[in-house]
Amino acid sequence: MLHIKTPKTGRARRELKKIAPKLVETGKKTLILHGTKTSNVINNVLTEIYHLKKDNAVKYTKRNDNIRPFESGGETSLEFYSLKTDCSLFVFGSHSKKRPDNLVIGRTYDHHIYDLVEVGVENFKSMLSFSYDKKFAPLIGSKPFFAFIGEGFENVEELKHIKEVLLDLFNGQVVTNLNLAGLDRVFVCTAVSSNKVFFTHCALRMKKSGTIVPRMELVEVGPSMDLVIRRHRLADESLRKQSLKTAPELKMRKEKNVSRDIIEGKIGKVYIPDQQVGSVPLPNKSKGLKRERREAKTKGVGKTHVDKKPKQQDS
Amino acid sequence: MGDQNISNFEVDLGNLMAFDPHFQFSSPPSREELVRESIQQGTKLVQAIADSLFSLTSTEDRDGPIVKLPPPTTRLPREKPLPKPRPPTKWEEFAKKKGIKNFKKDKQVFDEQTGTWKRRYGYDRVNDDNDVPIIEAKMTDEPGQDPFAKRRADKKQRVEKQEKNRLHNLKDAAKVGALPSHVQLAATSLPITGTQAAPKKISKDELGNVAGMAATATASGGKFDKKLAGEKPLKHDKKYRKFLPVVEGSGMGSLERQQTDKILNKLLSANSHNILDVGKAVNFYNVKKDKKRKSQGKDQGKTSSTSSKLNTKKSPYKKMSKKGGSSFKKSK
Numbered sequence: 325m326l327h328i329k330t331p332k333t334g335r336a337r338r339e340l341k342k343i344a345p346k347l348v349e350t351g352k353k354t355l356i357l358h359g360t361k362t363s364n365v366i367n368n369v370l371t372e373i374y375h376l377k378k379d380n381a382v383k384y385t386k387r388n389d390n391i392r393p394f395e396s397g398g399e400t401s402l403e404f405y406s407l408k409t410d411c412s413l414f415v416f417g418s419h420s421k422k423r424p425d426n427l428v429i430g431r432t433y434d435h436h437i438y439d440l441v442e443v444g445v446e447n448f449k450s451m452l453s454f455s456y457d458k459k460f461a462p463l464i465g466s467k468p469f470f471a472f473i474g475e476g477f478e479n480v481e482e483l484k485h486i487k488e489v490l491l492d493l494f495n496g497q498v499v500t501n502l503n504l505a506g507l508d509r510v511f512v513c514t515a516v517s518s519n520k521v522f523f524t525h526c527a528l529r530m531k532k533s534g535t536i537v538p539r540m541e542l543v544e545v546g547p548s549m550d551l552v553i554r555r556h557r558l559a560d561e562s563l564r565k566q567s568l569k570t571a572p573e574l575k576m577r578k579e580k581n582v583s584r585d586i587i588e589g590k591i592g593k594v595y596i597p598d599q600q601v602g603s604v605p606l607p608n609k610s611k612g613l614k615r616e617r618r619e620a621k622t623k624g625v626g627k628t629h630v631d632k633k634p635k636q637q638d639s
Numbered sequence: 640m641g642d643q644n645i646s647n648f649e650v651d652l653g654n655l656m657a658f659d660p661h662f663q664f665s666s667p668p669s670r671e672e673l674v675r676e677s678i679q680q681g682t683k684l685v686q687a688i689a690d691s692l693f694s695l696t697s698t699e700d701r702d703g704p705i706v707k708l709p710p711p712t713t714r715l716p717r718e719k720p721l722p723k724p725r726p727p728t729k730w731e732e733f734a735k736k737k738g739i740k741n742f743k744k745d746k747q748v749f750d751e752q753t754g755t756w757k758r759r760y761g762y763d764r765v766n767d768d769n770d771v772p773i774i775e776a777k778m779t780d781e782p783g784q785d786p787f788a789k790r791r792a793d794k795k796q797r798v799e800k801q802e803k804n805r806l807h808n809l810k811d812a813a814k815v816g817a818l819p820s821h822v823q824l825a826a827t828s829l830p831i832t833g834t835q836a837a838p839k840k841i842s843k844d845e846l847g848n849v850a851g852m853a854a855t856a857t858a859s860g861g862k863f864d865k866k867l868a869g870e871k872p873l874k875h876d877k878k879y880r881k882f883l884p885v886v887e888g889s890g891m892g893s894l895e896r897q898q899t900d901k902i903l904n905k906l907l908s909a910n911s912h913n914i915l916d917v918g919k920a921v922n923f924y925n926v927k928k929d930k931k932r933k934s935q936g937k938d939q940g941k942t943s944s945t946s947s948k949l950n951t952k953k954s955p956y957k958k959m960s961k962k963g964g965s966s967f968k969k970s971k
């Protein structure tokens with residue numbers, strides 16, 4: 325006999341619904357964790373990334389000795405944590421002689437590793453080291469701007485990859501309605517060389533310019549760092565194709581028989597079926613009659629409502 | 640100048656992202672220069688985004704102007720695969736075939752018996768079978784059957800049937816991988832696909848039994864084994880088989896007799912409650928009939944020789960031939 329399990333409480337049911345696959349996804353969560361050994365720099369980087377993404381991030385504080393994302397078998401527990409916390413982005417910090425101040429940023433698809441970028445952190449400047457007027461400080465969870473500078477992001481494969489990963493990491497939810505007053509942060513990424521990216525976080529000040537568009541001003545608020553790309557692994561081509569699928573329900577259908585004109589505006593074509601003038605429609609086939617008969621059958625509720633409405637209008 | 644820049648930038652309004660693929664540092668910059676120039680260039684890019692952003696039609700809200708963003712042009716991967724559509728249930732298939740459409744019914748229905756509004760379904764509902772105090776007798780009613788109990792039983796059956804149908808539909812959904820998020824197939828049940836055997840959970844008792852068996856598997860039946868801390872004494876610390884005394888007597892000695900008596904009584908008493916043993920009676924009757932016919936045959940045999948001749952022909956002939964043969968040889 326088939327036995328099924330359903331949650332006993334409404335709350336459990338809602339939680340399960342939250343982690344179920346959705347047609348339109350609501351932002352990826354980030355898992356932040358570290359290996360057995362970390363440097364001071366990496367510790368700070370991880371906490372500050374956590375601060376930037378505080379509304380949808382999970383930070384693990386214990387050491388993890390069996391996570392090696394690039395090696396086979398080293399991703400098992402990472403994938404398990406991803407499943408457990410329902411995170412599809414992860415930032416893994418570690419520090420070794422071979423790879424000092426190491427940061428692995430990766431994404432998962434269906435709780436399996438999708439792609440990975442390994443970067444070394446250099447010239448790290450903490451949020452605390454910047455002095456600015458605190459009233460410009462960006463609010464948690466605000467929609468950020470992104471500015472990518474340099475041709476490397478177009479030509480070099482590693483940089484192209486990290487551009488996408490950084491965008492995914494800090495982007496948050498894809499929104500349709502945006503409050504213009506709530507824009508207060510910018511991530512600026514510059515390709516310094518073929519394997520080095522300067523990354524900084526700025527607050528946004530909107531100043532009056534006399535036109536509708538305000539004058540933008542950036543105030544560096546940190547953290548800022550150089551990311552030196554070490555290893556990277558792109559997603560499998562078939563997996564990539566699968567992950568980029570959009571639901572057929574959401575695809576824009578071509579609007580038939582509608583065209584637009586500058587002068588006349590929206591123009592629609594209407595097709596009318598051939599009017600059969602020769603034949604005479606039978607009177608008892610008409611829809612109106614049928615409806616009346618139906619209402620007569622369900623005497624009571626429906627009819628009294630119909631009677632009431634005109635009365636109210638009169639008074 | 641601003642327009643010129645915009646044409647150079649790639650702006651993705653859906654992600655609020657701008658990309659300048661043409662910028663190059665004039666010379667290998669120092670750290671401060673790099674930061675300053677990056678921010679300067681970043682400002683330009685943000686301005687470019689803002690130019691197109693603020694030109695979108697906005698609706699005024701209490702918190703500020705709200706614009707509708709276009710869908711992003713930079714495609715980012717999904718985090719989970721697309722949810723699969725649930726296959727139609729048996730009823731939905733049927734309804735589609737027959738062209739049955741759902742229409743909304745009121746939750747509350749006027750109950751004419753009590754003159755109040757009541758729920759259509761659920762507790763304290765209209766036309767509840769349980770509320771009926773008297774059921775009129777019909778011609779078709781079977782005597783000795785409680786109509787109330789029958790109603791209850793019928794209802795129970797209907798509910799069970801519906802549950803069975805529901806499970807079947809869920810099974811179909813699980814085959815496609817489109818189970819609703821709140822339904823989980825329990826780990827103890829057999830998987831729907833039937834490809835893997837479900838891991839069976841060993842109960843505490845079973846485990847205890849196995850441990851007991853292992854403990855008594857020595858020649859001494861586990862008598863001299865060291866006990867672990869917290870281990871309970873064995874359930875069967877002695878051997879199972881018991882031999883009855885060879886010599887008959889009283890007490891233990893009469894045990895064997897008692898046992899056989901018990902078995903015999905059981906066999907004898909198995910059919911004792913039947914007053915008439917049909918099989919036995921039929922047998923009895925048949926035997927009697929046979930006897931009667933035989934006796935009749937004997938009487939007739941005296942008069943007609945044919946049957947008796949046919950019956951008795953074989954053995955005398957054989958004997959005769961043997962004898963005859965021998966005699967024939969002798970005579971030669």
